[in-house]
Amino acid sequence: MKTLGWILVFLGVLLLLREFQPAFLDWLRPYAPYIKDAFWGVTLIAFGLYLMLRKAAKKVVLILYLLYLLLYLVV
Numbered sequence: 844m845k846t847l848g849w850i851l852v853f854l855g856v857l858l859l860l861r862e863f864q865p866a867f868l869d870w871l872r873p874y875a876p877y878i879k880d881a882f883w884g885v886t887l888i889a890f891g892l893y894l895m896l897r898k899a900a901k902k903v904v905l906i907l908y909l910l911y912l913l914l915y916l917v918v
Contacts, residue, residue, distance in 0.1 A: 850909060857917045868917060875918040878911075885911055 860867045871878075889908040893901055 850913075854913055854916065857913065861917055871914070871918050878914050878918050882915060 885908070889904055889911075892904045893908075896904060
């Protein structure tokens with residue numbers, strides 16, 4: 844639960860930075876349509892991998908998917 848709390852705090856900070864300092868994420872703007880359009884594909888692949896893999900690999904898939912969600916929400 845502590846890790847989830849840190850992720851949520853980090854996400855909140857990034858969302859606040861996007862709101863008050865939009866130039867902070869200008870380097871991601873060209874990739875925004877690609878990140879947004881690929882949401883369901885990435886979600887299905889991550890869910891399938893999560894179901895197929897073992898415990899250690901599940902954590903890697905979960906972390907990578909959370910990073911993608913972070914990009915999706917911030918962009």
